Amino acid sequence: xxxxxxxxxxxxxxxxxxxxxxxxxxxxxLEEFYxxxxxxxxxLSTIKAVSVAGWYMHVFDEPRAISYLAxxxxxxxxxLIAGAAYSIT
Amino acid sequence: xxxxxxxxxxxxxxxxxxxxxHKDIGVLYLITSMFFLVMAGILALLIRAQMWAxxxxxxxxxxxxxxxTSHGFLMVFWFLSPFAFGFANYxxxxxxxxxxxxxxxxxxMSYWLYLFSxxxxxxxxxxxxxxxxxxxxYAPLNAPAFIPNYGHVGSFAAILALxxxxxxxxxxSVNFLTTIYRxxxxxxxxxxxxxxxMSILLTVWMMLFAFAALLGALVIxxxxxxxxxxxxxxxxxxxxxxxxxxxxxxxWFFGHPEVYIVFFPALGAMAxxxxxxxxxxxxxRKWFVIAxxxxxxxxxxxWMHHMFLTTINLPIKTIMMVTxxxxxxxxxxxxxALIYTMIKGxxxxxxxxxxxxxALLIFIVGGITGVFLGAIVLDYSFRGTYWVVxxxxxxxxxxxxxxxxxxxxxxxxxxxxxxxxxxxxxxxVVAFVGFNLLYFPMFVVWETPRRMFEYSAGFTFWHRVASxxxxxxxxxxxxMIYNLFMSLxxxxxxxxxxxxxxxxxxxxxxxxxxxxxxxxxxSFTSGSLRFLEGPEATDGGVEGExxxxxxxxxxxxxxxxxxxxDHASWWPVFAGSSAxxxxxxxxxxxxxxxxxxxxxxxxAFVYFVGAVGARRDGFTVLHGAFLSASFLLLAVFxxxxxxxxxxxxxxxSAPTYFWLALAGAVLxxxxxxxxxxxxxxxxxxxxxxxWPFGEVENTKLGMWTFLGSDIxxxxxxxGSYVFTRFEFGxxxxxxxxxxxxxxxxxxxxxxxxxxxILLASSFTVVLALVxxxxxxxxxxxxxxxxxxxxxxxxxxGTTFLxxxxxxxxxxxxxxxxxxxxxWTFNADIMSSTFYLTTGLHAAHVVIGMMLMxxxxxxxxxxxxxxxxxxxxIEYFGLYxxxxxxxWLFLFPLFYxx
Numbered sequence: 001x002x003x004x005x006x007x008x009x010x011x012x013x014x015x016x017x018x019x020x021x022x023x024x025x026x027x028x029x030l031e032e033f034y035x036x037x038x039x040x041x042x043x044l045s046t047i048k049a050v051s052v053a054g055w056y057m058h059v060f061d062e063p064r065a066i067s068y069l070a071x072x073x074x075x076x077x078x079x080l081i082a083g084a085a086y087s088i089t
Numbered sequence: 090x091x092x093x094x095x096x097x098x099x100x101x102x103x104x105x106x107x108x109x110x111h112k113d114i115g116v117l118y119l120i121t122s123m124f125f126l127v128m129a130g131i132l133a134l135l136i137r138a139q140m141w142a143x144x145x146x147x148x149x150x151x152x153x154x155x156x157x158t159s160h161g162f163l164m165v166f167w168f169l170s171p172f173a174f175g176f177a178n179y180x181x182x183x184x185x186x187x188x189x190x191x192x193x194x195x196x197x198m199s200y201w202l203y204l205f206s207x208x209x210x211x212x213x214x215x216x217x218x219x220x221x222x223x224x225x226x227y228a229p230l231n232a233p234a235f236i237p238n239y240g241h242v243g244s245f246a247a248i249l250a251l252x253x254x255x256x257x258x259x260x261x262s263v264n265f266l267t268t269i270y271r272x273x274x275x276x277x278x279x280x281x282x283x284x285x286x287m288s289i290l291l292t293v294w295m296m297l298f299a300f301a302a303l304l305g306a307l308v309i310x311x312x313x314x315x316x317x318x319x320x321x322x323x324x325x326x327x328x329x330x331x332x333x334x335x336x337x338x339x340x341w342f343f344g345h346p347e348v349y350i351v352f353f354p355a356l357g358a359m360a361x362x363x364x365x366x367x368x369x370x371x372x373x374r375k376w377f378v379i380a381x382x383x384x385x386x387x388x389x390x391x392w393m394h395h396m397f398l399t400t401i402n403l404p405i406k407t408i409m410m411v412t413x414x415x416x417x418x419x420x421x422x423x424x425x426a427l428i429y430t431m432i433k434g435x436x437x438x439x440x441x442x443x444x445x446x447x448a449l450l451i452f453i454v455g456g457i458t459g460v461f462l463g464a465i466v467l468d469y470s471f472r473g474t475y476w477v478v479x480x481x482x483x484x485x486x487x488x489x490x491x492x493x494x495x496x497x498x499x500x501x502x503x504x505x506x507x508x509x510x511x512x513x514x515x516x517x518v519v520a521f522v523g524f525n526l527l528y529f530p531m532f533v534v535w536e537t538p539r540r541m542f543e544y545s546a547g548f549t550f551w552h553r554v555a556s557x558x559x560x561x562x563x564x565x566x567x568x569m570i571y572n573l574f575m576s577l578x579x580x581x582x583x584x585x586x587x588x589x590x591x592x593x594x595x596x597x598x599x600x601x602x603x604x605x606x607x608x609x610x611x612s613f614t615s616g617s618l619r620f621l622e623g624p625e626a627t628d629g630g631v632e633g634e635x636x637x638x639x640x641x642x643x644x645x646x647x648x649x650x651x652x653x654x655d656h657a658s659w660w661p662v663f664a665g666s667s668a669x670x671x672x673x674x675x676x677x678x679x680x681x682x683x684x685x686x687x688x689x690x691x692x693a694f695v696y697f698v699g700a701v702g703a704r705r706d707g708f709t710v711l712h713g714a715f716l717s718a719s720f721l722l723l724a725v726f727x728x729x730x731x732x733x734x735x736x737x738x739x740x741x742s743a744p745t746y747f748w749l750a751l752a753g754a755v756l757x758x759x760x761x762x763x764x765x766x767x768x769x770x771x772x773x774x775x776x777x778x779x780w781p782f783g784e785v786e787n788t789k790l791g792m793w794t795f796l797g798s799d800i801x802x803x804x805x806x807x808g809s810y811v812f813t814r815f816e817f818g819x820x821x822x823x824x825x826x827x828x829x830x831x832x833x834x835x836x837x838x839x840x841x842x843x844x845x846i847l848l849a850s851s852f853t854v855v856l857a858l859v860x861x862x863x864x865x866x867x868x869x870x871x872x873x874x875x876x877x878x879x880x881x882x883x884x885x886g887t888t889f890l891x892x893x894x895x896x897x898x899x900x901x902x903x904x905x906x907x908x909x910x911x912w913t914f915n916a917d918i919m920s921s922t923f924y925l926t927t928g929l930h931a932a933h934v935v936i937g938m939m940l941m942x943x944x945x946x947x948x949x950x951x952x953x954x955x956x957x958x959x960x961x962i963e964y965f966g967l968y969x970x971x972x973x974x975x976w977l978f979l980f981p982l983f984y985x986x
Contacts, residue, residue, distance in 0.1 A: 004859060011852040015845060018980070022841045025985045034820060041981040049974045056855050057970045058963075065781035066793055073797040076298050076389060077804025084338040084812045087393060087401035 109193035115179030122172035129163035137556040154221035161224025173354030183595035186274025186611030191267040201665025206253035216243035228336035234326030246676035276613030288357025299346035305805025306339035318921035341392035355488035358495035366442035367434025380419035413463035440513030444494025455483030479531035507581035512572040520565035526558025667756035674750025690754035692723035830917035840984030850891030857884035861959035
């Protein structure tokens with residue numbers, strides 16, 4: 001189990017990344033570069049999610065099978081979203 | 090010994106209400122599902138009576154559509170899978186060498202939710218009319234505007250019954266996954282578990298993910314009924330092409346795996362029975378297992394072959410055609426493995442084998458005719474005809490026929506008596522002839538439109554043949570019920586294994602097995618089954634005398650003063666019945682009234698946590714605070730109720746449905762509190778095979794598997810949002826909400842603030858866990874020395890406070906959007922997706938808060954101080970962090986992009 005200092009540092013990073021997401025909206029870049037900025041937004045959310053899962057939920061310390069379980073569910077979701085969205089292109 | 094250790098005898102009805110033992114629950118599943126089989130079978134006979142002549146008038150059109158729809162619902166949901174899970178409950182723990190399932194009370198709750206969901210479905214017939222839009226519930230036939238007025242309440246009750254059923258399935262999936270992964274006998278490798286248990290493992294994996302998608306679809310549909318959101322029909326109640334397509338995607342993402350969910354247990358039983366009655370190990374066993382696993386994975390990438398007649402594009406249809414043809418290949422392998430095993434072995438033509446052989450023949454016909462439907466061009470002609478009806482029944486009913494074989498196979502194990510072999514064979518002949526007379530003519534007159542009772546007069550002869558077949562098929566079950574019932578009272582007593590060449594563990598114990606299954610600790614470390622004596626064996630200590638699968642000498646378990654496992658609890662049956670009450674109530678409530686019964690239940694929950702906690706741990710200041718807070722909270726809700734409804738007029742005009750929902754909600758929260766505080770001892774095996782989750786405790790694995798299901802649930806919601814927005818025009822989304830929906834402004838700030846709050850609450854949960862793990866003692870914080878117990882409590886309390894702030898912020902935001910800007914639930918599809926998706930997340934926050942209230946009361950008394958004791962906080966933390974993670978994606982999707 002990680003130390004309180006590490007948990008605090010992760011908390012700080014999560015807050016900064018969230019602020020960056022909102023800041024990107026305020027810069028107005030989204031209007032001009034919608035798709036790349038959307039990609040950055042989702043990437044930032046993914047980094048935050050992996051950080052919470054990895055350290056706060058201790059996935060990094062658990063057997064790999066726990067990660068595979070979660071990844072399998074995420075792949076299922078992505079298959080549904082991608083398949084459904086592509087079907088109407 | 091735990092207070093719930095003793096079970097009354099089987100002759101006492103109380104036993105069947107309180108039991109949590111897997112074998113009792115298995116028997117309950119079998120009997121209940123047979124009841125639903127009879128119910129659905131009578132509906133099928135009504136269908137065939139209507140089809141005796143074209144346009145027959147046995148039933149009026151509305152009645153016929155209800156009958157046809159209900160027949161599908163009952164057979165697919167309330168008979169087939171639960172029947173298979175009756176065997177799974179009874180047999181899987183025995184086969185893998187476990188004393189019971191990992192969570193016995195949850196297993197009982199799963200059963201009671203199943204039973205009462207079926208009761209709710211039955212009640213729906215008497216609420217005007219039940220759902221009549223077909224078992225696939227296609228949009229817009231499932232939307233309120235397309236349901237006749239007299240059937241609104243009953244249709245919604247049927248949808249809620251499915252929601253309850255889905256809850257039951259999810260709980261069951263979590264339970265079986267945890268059990269099979271964590272509670273196998275020592276030395277029993279994953280790859281070596283018997284084929285029936287293997288099939289159940291793969292089935293519950295599919296169930297975990299597929300039913301979560303169905304739950305998502307049903308909750309969204311419920312919202313269209315209750316909140317008048319506009320997912321599946323537009324805001325004016327007109328059909329919405331995007332909504333119709335969205336439903337088919339969600340439904341078939343569940344629906345195709347569902348075919349294998351229904352069939353896999355039957356396949357596992359077929360493999361077991363073929364092995365036993367051929368006297369030979371399954372040929373290509375390893376490849377058989379790999380093929381099953383492949384099908385389980387592939388089942389999630391073929392769903393659009395049910396949608397060839399929709400507007401999806403040709404490339405995706407082609408991809409789905411290829412994956413569909415691809416999925417037939419592993420099935421070919423499995424069929425050949427079964428056939429070759431029979432050829433290589435020496436077959437004994439007993440009743441179970443006859444049914445399995447019949448099922449295999451039926452399945453082959455079903456499989457071949459299904460390939461036609463997988464080809465795009467052929468499907469254009471066959472879709473919506475009796476070809477589909479015939480194919481579908483040849484596949485699904487082949488599973489049922491195999492499971493009837495399984496019933497004959499395991500009947501001696503369950504009852505200790507042998508059935509009448511002659512009557513069994515008569516049953517097979519009548520059933521096989523009846524089945525083929527019933528369904529094969531449907532291929533001949535395949536041009537008959539599905540779900541309709543008008544057809545060309547030239548088809549009359551074949552439809553009459555089918556109707557005669559239906560009567561024969563139904564009559565065959567009368568023979569079976571007579572045989573099995575009379576055999577219970579016969580003198581044909583069987584020993585451990587009435588069959589020669591059985592190879593799995595259930596046949597090495599008496600018939601029926603004792604409550605705790607085994608005479609010692611089962612072990613496969615030597616390569617074959619042995620029972621080791623008592624608890625020492627778990628440390629690698631003394632071994633007892635050996636038992637053999639054919640009923641050799643066994644060793645009695647030594648009594649070492651260990652606490653006895655508990656087997657009885659009243660709370661699961663109360664959980665199921667309170668869900669039934671709440672479901673009936675909810676089905677008849679208007680949008681303005683539906684939330685109040687559940688809000689009034691919240692103060693009741695706070696009160697019960699205080700009162701029941703005080704009785705268990707002794708009265709403390711915190712218990713007093715809870716009791717006081719409950720009255721304060723009740724006063725707040727009564728005031729709010731008065732503002733919106735007026736107390737006198739509101740209660741006077743409240744329908745009976747309101748009081749039923751209130752009773753269900755209050756009984757429900759009371760049940761959950763009693764469950765939470767109940768002392769119920771279930772030992773975790775200390776010497777079992779646990780790959781690949783060796784270091785993960787049962788409850789933690791249970792929580793993770795539940796979260797896996799929750800990922801799919803949220804995925805269905807987010808996927809619906811993405812699909813709808815994509816169909817609408819991604820970047821036009823918010824502009825249209827502003828121009829058409831009346832949305833004036835939708836700032837980022839509330840979303841950002843809630844992100845900060847949730848991240849902070851995740852941080853405080855971790856800190857609560859840190860200080861709980863430090864155990865009893867103090868921590869120096871600067872000049873202060875603070876008790877770890879107080880720090881644990883303080884950080885849980887801070888997390889609770891964060892959740893309150895989150896909801897307060899959301900409440901302020903919603904009031905502004907809904908009331909001040911007039912952006913209501915059905916203003917446009919943008920508002921529907923926004924409120925419902927973030928609302929589902931808020932509901933998760935509320936559930937987390939209820940759990941935290943429980944944790945606070947217990948942590949106040951120091952219940953969680955210590956490495957082991959802190960695990961409860963860790964399990965809660967997993968849930969809470971997950972809720973946080975979901976928000977991390979909702980924030981950009983709904984507030985920025």
